[in-house]
Amino acid sequence: MKKMKVALIGVGDISNKYVDNLKQYPKIVEIVGCAARDYEKTVKRAQELGIDHVYESVDALLADPEVDVVLNLTVPEVHAKYNLAALRAGKHVYTEKPLAATFAEGKQIMDLAAEKGLTVCCAPDTxxxxxxxxxxxxxxxxxxxxxxxxxxxxxxxxxxxxxxxxxxxxxxxxxxxxxxxxxxxxxxxxxxxxxxxxxxxxxxxxxxxxxxxxxxxxxxxxxxxxxxxxxxxxxxxxxxxxxxxxxxxxxxxxxxxxxxxxxxxxxxxxxxxxxxxxxxxxxxxxxxxxxxxxxxxxxxxxxxxxxxxxxxxFNETGHDRNSRGIGLVDQVLAIQEGRQARANGQMALHVLEVLEGLVNAAQEEKWVRMTTTCDRPDALPADFLQK
Ligand SMILES: NC(=O)c1ccc[n+]([C@@H]2O[C@H](COP(=O)([O-])OP(=O)(O)OC[C@H]3O[C@@H](n4cnc5c(N)ncnc54)[C@H](O)[C@@H]3O)[C@@H](O)[C@H]2O)c1
CATH class of the missing domain: 3.30.360.10 (Dihydrodipicolinate Reductase; domain 2)
Known part of the structure; x- marks a missing residue:
């Protein structure tokens, strides 16, 4: 098992949970740094979160060859921008939900991931x-x-x-x-x-x-x-x-x-x-x-x-606590085991199509038929992360 290095784009309200939880799996993931919109604010926030390295810009983060996975914790309207940029830079992506603000952007993300042979996973992992x-x-x-x-x-x-x-x-x-x-x-x-x-x-x-x-x-x-x-x-x-x-x-x-x-x-x-x-x-x-x-x-x-x-x-510390980020841990294991991750992007794209379909159906007074589908994610074995 080779641990993978994760860098965060976005260090707002939800980032504490991810950082706390990911730190519990040091043999699987390591947080190597972060970047967000405002450098000075990000430095301060990184201290609170216990992240040692702050990149001067998102571009600098994406240019770091050490980074294996980009954890995108920005606001939804820029999810697609950074998910696409991370894939172009050759990184795997785990993004907060939704996968993108629109289904069309979500599709671009999944097409690019397929082209690049990279994985995209998406919250929620609840x-x-x-x-x-x-x-x-x-x-x-x-x-x-x-x-x-x-x-x-x-x-x-x-x-x-x-x-x-x-x-x-x-x-x-x-x-x-x-x-x-x-x-x-x-x-x-x-x-x-x-x-x-x-x-x-x-x-x-x-x-x-x-x-x-x-x-x-x-x-x-x-x-x-x-x-x-x-x-x-x-x-x-x-x-x-x-x-x-x-x-x-x-x-x-x-x-x-x-x-x-x-x-x-x-x-x-x-x-x-x-x-x-x-x-x-x-x-x-x-x-x-x-x-x-x-x-x-x-x-x-x-x-x-x-x-x-x-x-x-389902993990060492409990089964019902706020474990956001466990989907990313599963993603890293899945990459190494050559299987599909549970919180995979195909499911997130399908979910996004359903949700956008509801919004559009209401606005346009019609039925919307889905063009995507997905498999049910595998159930968790009782010994998940306990082997
Ligand atoms: N806050 C919650 O309770 C919660 C819970 C579950 C999921 N989420 C999801 O997590 C994501 C982030 O939510 P949040 O509440 O942490 O938001 P937030 O506004 O508190 O933080 C957003 C972070 O993204 C950065 N950011 C925003 N725009 C950027 C840009 N253009 N370039 C670079 N960095 C940019 C900000 O600097 C900030 O660090 C959202 O997708 C949200 O749906 C939030």
């Missing part, structure tokens, strides 16, 4: 987490039968109350669909396989947003409430709502309906759903079907859901 891996195992074991439908709901009022630099969420490449949709769609694709066609409706509650932590009002350039329907190649029909226009909700983040039961991601918490690695998983089996009990016994409405233990270990 489907490596204990809950989604447990769901995967149980679905594959037929616990809820064939999945015929489902519903996902990402309902909140945007990130301006918690994120210090939130303006990009209201520009193209941001918005609830492209920002949060990748978590939901990647989870669904990892569980159900690829999507065949989508349709949707959308709107926005306001034309401008006041961002309190920036004390600034910005124009809203994208729709902030999108409700769509997706038909998967498996036949499952899943409805999806992605919204930054909802003050509160108690809807579960995800429900999957099978011929023999139902899985529910229980938490209505704004920080729950497929964007976390852990979380509770509820199961209702058809034999516990509430309305099937005749004559209806006292308390039939109180029959609790089963809580499924999500205790699959």
């Amino acid at each position: 489907f490596f987490g204990s809950r989604l891996q447990t769901m995967r195992e149980q679905i594959d074991a037929g616990i809820i039968g064939r999945i015929t439908g489902g519903e996902v709901s990402m309902l909140c009022h945007g990130w301006e109350f918690v994120h210090p630099n939130v303006a990009f969420y209201y520009r193209p490449g941001g918005g609830p669909t492209l920002d949060m949709g990748p978590y939901y769609l990647t989870a669904l694709v990892s569980l159900l396989g690829p999507v065949e066609a989508v349709t949707a409706m959308s709107g926005r509650s306001t034309e401008t947003r006041y961002l309190p932590l920036m004390d600034k009002t910005v124009p809203v350039e994208i729709d902030t409430h999108v409700t769509g329907v997706m038909r998967f190649a498996s036949g499952a029909i899943v409805t999806a709502t992605f919204s930054f226009d909802v003050w509160d909700s108690i809807r579960p983040r995800m429900e999957l309906y099978g011929t023999d039961g139902v899985f529910i991601m229980a938490e209505p918490d704004s920080n729950g759903g497929p964007n976390i690695f852990g979380g509770d998983l509820w199961l209702r089996r058809k034999q516990d079907f509430r309305w099937g009990k005749m004559p209806r016994p006292e308390g039939v409405n109180d029959i609790p859901f089963e809580t499924v233990p999500c205790d699959r270990p």
